Amino acid sequence: xxxxxxxxxxxxxxxxxxxxxxxxxxxxxxxxxxxxxxxxxxxxxxxxxxxxxxxxxxxxxxxxxxxxxxxxxxxxxxxxxxxxxxxxxxxxxxxxxxxxxxxxxxxxxxxxxxxxxxxxxxxxxxxxxxxxxxxxxxxxxxxxxxxxxxxxxxxxxxxxxxxxxxxxxxxxxxxxxxxxxxxxxxxxxxxxxxxxxxxxxxxxxxxxxxxxxxxxxxxxxxxxxxxxxxxxxxxxxxxxxxxxxxxxxxxxxxxxxxxxxxxxxxxxxxxxxx
Numbered sequence: 446x447x448x449x450x451x452x453x454x455x456x457x458x459x460x461x462x463x464x465x466x467x468x469x470x471x472x473x474x475x476x477x478x479x480x481x482x483x484x485x486x487x488x489x490x491x492x493x494x495x496x497x498x499x500x501x502x503x504x505x506x507x508x509x510x511x512x513x514x515x516x517x518x519x520x521x522x523x524x525x526x527x528x529x530x531x532x533x534x535x536x537x538x539x540x541x542x543x544x545x546x547x548x549x550x551x552x553x554x555x556x557x558x559x560x561x562x563x564x565x566x567x568x569x570x571x572x573x574x575x576x577x578x579x580x581x582x583x584x585x586x587x588x589x590x591x592x593x594x595x596x597x598x599x600x601x602x603x604x605x606x607x608x609x610x611x612x613x614x615x616x617x618x619x620x621x622x623x624x625x626x627x628x629x630x631x632x633x634x635x636x637x638x639x640x641x642x643x644x645x646x647x648x649x650x651x652x653x654x655x656x657x658x659x660x661x662x663x664x665x666x667x668x669x670x671x672x673x674x675x676x677x678x679x680x681x682x683x684x685x686x687x688x689x690x691x692x693x694x695x696x697x698x699x700x701x702x703x704x705x706x707x708x709x710x711x712x713x714x715x716x717x718x719x
Contacts (some may be wrong), residue, residue: 448577448694450548452569455584457554460619462491464584464675465551466699471507471683480546484568485553486523487516497617499527502534520555528564531668539575547696559583559606571609580613581606587618587630587674593644596633597660600670607670610624613693617686621676634672638665658668 455459465481470493472479480496486497503526508519523580527535542548552558558565572579590596597675607614624630632640638661645657664670675687676682691697 447698448542448544448546448575449694450550450572450577450579451690451693452550452552452565452610452612452663453584454552454559454581455554455619456556456586456602459554459584459586460675461554462488462551464582464617464619465549466492467677467683468549468687478547479549481549481551484527484550486491486527487492487520487553488551491551491637498513499537500525501538502527502530517555519555521558524553524562524564528567531568535568536571555712556602556606560609562604566609569612569711578696580615580690580694581610582690583607583614584619585672587621587624590618590633590672591629592648593641594648596641597645598666598689603670615686615690615693616670616672618672618674621674621682622659622678630674636665636671638662638676641665645668 453464455461469479469481481491481493482497483495484499486499486503486508488500503523505516505519508514508522508526509516511622512519512522513644514522515651515656545566552565569579583606585599590599602630603614618634619629621627638658641653641664642658645661646654650656673686674682675686
């Protein structure tokens with residue numbers, strides 16, 4: 446029996462909560478059960494049912510009021526406080542989840558939390574030690590990826606989170622339904638290093654040429670960063686993404702084994718035994 450989870454990350458406004466809401470609606474329609482957990486202490490409201498909420502432990506609003514911090518500082522403080530109480534608070538309420546459960550963690554939109562702040566890395570390690578198979582989903586607004594320089598910037602943030610968390614990783618271009626010229630995006634779904642470096646060199650000074658070529662080759666040769674386009678106007682888009690994520694954490698394999706064992710139990714005694 447397996448335990449599975451998605452960790453939904455990305456910059457503010459990249460569509461993390463919208464993805465969770467759409468996923469919850471999709472799972473309801475196909476009669477598949479998932480539990481959604483809020484790990485954003487700055488969240489205000491949800492369009493989906495929340496099974497566990499970090500704001501029951503700490504909220505950004507309370508930190509700003511008591512510690513006289515700004516929004517960003519308060520968010521980092523709140524996540525570090527959460528890190529300190531992973532075992533005594535989160536561990537206790539997390540006991541309600543177990544075998545055969547599938548969790549979706551809706552995370553904050555401050556990218557340094559996934560690049561160098563240790564709170565999420567320790568949280569991920571804690572969940573993995575409990576036997577959960579976790580996939581990191583990094584959301585990036587497709588409207589942001591409209592030219593090579595922005596593509597490189599987005600790719601580097603994705604790569605930073607990938608290296609920091611060391612999880613199966615799926616990068617998602619969200620809000621594809623809002624992109625007017627989808628051809629601008631399609632060229633970045635299957636990146637050609639030579640075309641990418643040529644385009645970068647045409648926009649930047651000569652001193653950056655070797656850097657541009659190295660970055661382009663890193664992305665192309667090692668397939669370090671690739672993106673899955675998510676378009677909510679396409680009924681199959683979300684299901685295709687979910688299937689891709691499920692495959693990365695081997696969801697469903699335990700179900701197949703259980704079905705096979707059940708079939709064996711249903712056989713008449715000594716059937717097929719010489």
